[in-house]
Amino acid sequence: MQIKLSFLGAAQNVTGSRYLLEANGVRFLVDCGLYQERELRHRNWEPFSIPPETIDALLLTHAHLDHCGLLPKLVKGRFQGKVYCTAATSEISQIVLLDSAHIQEEDAEFKRNRHKREGRKGPYPEIPLYTTDDARDTLPLLSPVRYEEPVRIGDGVEATFYDAGHILGSSMIKVKVKQNEEERSILFSGDVGRWDKPILCDPTLFDEADYVLVESTYGDRLHKDQGNIDEMLSQIINSTEKAGGNIVIPSFAVERSQELLYHLNTLLMEDRIPHLMVFLDSPMAIGVTEVFEHHPELFDEEMMELIRRRESPFDLPGLKITRTAAESKAINHIRGTVIIIAGSGMCTGGRVKHHLVNEIWRPESAILFVGYQAFGTLGRQIVEGAKEVRILGQTYPVRGRVVQINGFSAHADRDELFRWVSGIGKPPKHLFVTHGEADAAHHFANFLREKKGWQVSVPSYRDEVILD
Ligand SMILES: [Zn+2]
Numbered sequence: 310m311q312i313k314l315s316f317l318g319a320a321q322n323v324t325g326s327r328y329l330l331e332a333n334g335v336r337f338l339v340d341c342g343l344y345q346e347r348e349l350r351h352r353n354w355e356p357f358s359i360p361p362e363t364i365d366a367l368l369l370t371h372a373h374l375d376h377c378g379l380l381p382k383l384v385k386g387r388f389q390g391k392v393y394c395t396a397a398t399s400e401i402s403q404i405v406l407l408d409s410a411h412i413q414e415e416d417a418e419f420k421r422n423r424h425k426r427e428g429r430k431g432p433y434p435e436i437p438l439y440t441t442d443d444a445r446d447t448l449p450l451l452s453p454v455r456y457e458e459p460v461r462i463g464d465g466v467e468a469t470f471y472d473a474g475h476i477l478g479s480s481m482i483k484v485k486v487k488q489n490e491e492e493r494s495i496l497f498s499g500d501v502g503r504w505d506k507p508i509l510c511d512p513t514l515f516d517e518a519d520y521v522l523v524e525s526t527y528g529d530r531l532h533k534d535q536g537n538i539d540e541m542l543s544q545i546i547n548s549t550e551k552a553g554g555n556i557v558i559p560s561f562a563v564e565r566s567q568e569l570l571y572h573l574n575t576l577l578m579e580d581r582i583p584h585l586m587v588f589l590d591s592p593m594a595i596g597v598t599e600v601f602e603h604h605p606e607l608f609d610e611e612m613m614e615l616i617r618r619r620e621s622p623f624d625l626p627g628l629k630i631t632r633t634a635a636e637s638k639a640i641n642h643i644r645g646t647v648i649i650i651a652g653s654g655m656c657t658g659g660r661v662k663h664h665l666v667n668e669i670w671r672p673e674s675a676i677l678f679v680g681y682q683a684f685g686t687l688g689r690q691i692v693e694g695a696k697e698v699r700i701l702g703q704t705y706p707v708r709g710r711v712v713q714i715n716g717f718s719a720h721a722d723r724d725e726l727f728r729w730v731s732g733i734g735k736p737p738k739h740l741f742v743t744h745g746e747a748d749a750a751h752h753f754a755n756f757l758r759e760k761k762g763w764q765v766s767v768p769s770y771r772d773e774v775i776l777d
Contacts, residue, residue: 310493312486312776314520316768317358318342319744322349323526324375326744329359330495332486335463337366337390339482339497343378343409347685353379354433358771361386366462368470369394369451370499371479372401372563378409381439384447393460395470396453397478397607400600401563403448408593410444412658413437456480471513474502475719476564477601481513493776496737498523500744501721501729503532507571508601508622510609512721514732520776521737523730525745527722528753535716542572543581545675545712550583550646554673554709559661559688561654561680562593564719567601567622569650569679574615574622588640590631590660591652598623634660641667654680656687666700674709679717723753730757738776739764 312332318325318340325344330337336359344352361383369392370376380392380402394402414437421435454460459467465487473479482497496518504511549556560566566589576582589595602623605616615621631637637660640649651661668674669691682688690698692713697706721729730740740763742754750767757765768774 310486310488310491310777312493312495313773314495314776315358315773316741316743316770318344318352318770319375319524320768320770320772321745321747321750322346323744323746325349325352325379326370326376327379328497328522330484333464333466333488335366335466336364337368337462337466338364339368340370340376341367341379341383342373342375345375351433353382353438357383357386361388364388364390366390367392368462368468368482368484369398369402370482370497371473371476372398372405373476373500374405374409376500377402377405381406381410381443381447384450385439385443390450391452392447392450393452393454393462393468393470395456395478395480397600397604398480399451399453399478400603401476401478401597402451404593404596404600405563406444406447407441410437410439410441413439414441459485471515472510472607473499474504474506474509474512475500476502477509477567477604477607481515483515483518493519495520495776496522498729500524500526500719501726502719503721503725504728506719507568508608508612510607512729514729516732516734517737518733519738521730521733521740522743523726523740524720525726525742525750525753526720527718528726528742528745528749528756530722530749531724532716532718532722536714538572538714538716539576539581541712541714543576545677545710546576546582546585546648549673549675549710550585552673553646554671554675555646555668556648556675556677557661557664557668558648558650558677558679559654559656560591560594560650560652562591562597562652564597565654565680565717566591566594566650567598568717570598570625570628571612571622573648574620574625577626578620584627585646585648586627586629586643587625587648587650588629588631589650590637590640590664591650592632593652594650595630595632637663640664655682655689656691662687662700666703666705668709669698669700670705670708672708672710676709676711678711678713723756726753727756727760730761736761736763739766741765742767
């Protein structure tokens with residue numbers, strides 16, 4: 310058996326997911342993600358280690374940018390193979406990639422102007438990593454597959470996608486390689502979701518695989534003491550309504566916004582919050598919500614039951630979709646308490662900034678965070694208790710109530726990752742711990758060695774191994 314596996318990203322770090330498999334004369338990638346950590350972003354600009362036109366295909370686990378965000382650069386470099394992914398991943402990726410290209414173009418323009426003003430040159434070229442045209446060229450390559458139906462990638466190589474329960478359409482992928490009557494299987498965990506989350510099905514469990522790659526984003530942590538999401542939501546909505554303020558929720562467009570609608574729907578049906586207008590004020594979140602509506606076949610039992618009873622969270626009473634900037638601005642003129650869900654999730658851009666300008670200085674209003682706030686972002690400053698913040702070039706005092714709900718994570722924690730790995734009965738020949746900061750990955754690798762006694766390692770960037 311001769312299968313070569315190269316770790317080209319998400320090796321001792323979280324983003325830039327990319328693995329290369331070479332077997333039976335077929336060369337294919339699993340994921341082609343964008344590096345998002347500040348200190349690793351330079352890798353986005355490095356030339357690909359092999360010419361993109363020599364890659365036969367790409368298997369895409371899901372539509373998060375750190376898994377699909379470098380695809381347009383690959384296509385710009387003359388990759389012409391198929392990008393296999395589920396239909397939902399394909400539809401969400403289209404939205405995500407066009408948005409990303411737009412941001413790349415804006416960033417390049419901004420940098421060009423700043424460098425010109427300051428009379429200096431930056432470390433990277435002042436051109437976009439890829440353009441909207443490159444993103445558009447990528448879309449025809451997206452080739453939808455169904456869960457649990459094997460696809461032929463090349464001679465003696467097939468791949469099967471399974472539900473990962475992480476975001477809509479997310480997949481775990483099992484690759485099978487046949488050589489001289491022998492067969493090996495390589496299982497890619499993708500991002501492992503969580504059990505009993507709203508809307509989505511639970512992560513798929515596997516009983517066997519020869520080689521396993523498992524993510525470890527939360528490989529050294531447990532999601533505990535996060536409080537009850539519904540309880541916290543109803544508390545803040547009720548108290549803000551009493552005070553006469555508005556509730557602004559900076560939210561990620563993919564999954565988080567839809568989950569929020571689900572929780573608001575539950576609270577409304579149980580009569581735990583008053584009937585308020587809820588604005589979904591993010592063109593991207595609106596687009597992604599439409600993808601959800603196209604794919605009821607991916608919903609879990611509870612969500613299907615809501616649909617059958619015509620109580621879908623996407624038809625939440627009071628829900629207003631604001632597509633245009635003018636509709637968004639009109640929200641300011643509404644009297645009485647409203648709930649505004651707007652991007653971006655970390656307040657680094659998008660319409661949420663305008664709402665913060667209107668609400669952050671009002672003691673009766675609330676800013677509710679439902680996702681991770683990275684270091685250096687406006688969201689992080691607010692969460693950490695800044696007394697005043699700069700938004701769109703002006704300084705505002707933070708007088709509104711600031712609340713963070715941590716229970717929304719889409720990633721399995723250490724025990725949930727262990728639950729997933731433990732589905733595999735027979736010890737694999739080798740297990741690779743990927744997609745986690747070095748500490749988290751090593752912690753989880755040690756945990757697995759101790760509990761299972763398996764062959765486990767934590768590969769480094771650009772490591773190559775031969776699977777026999
Ligand atoms: Zn993800």
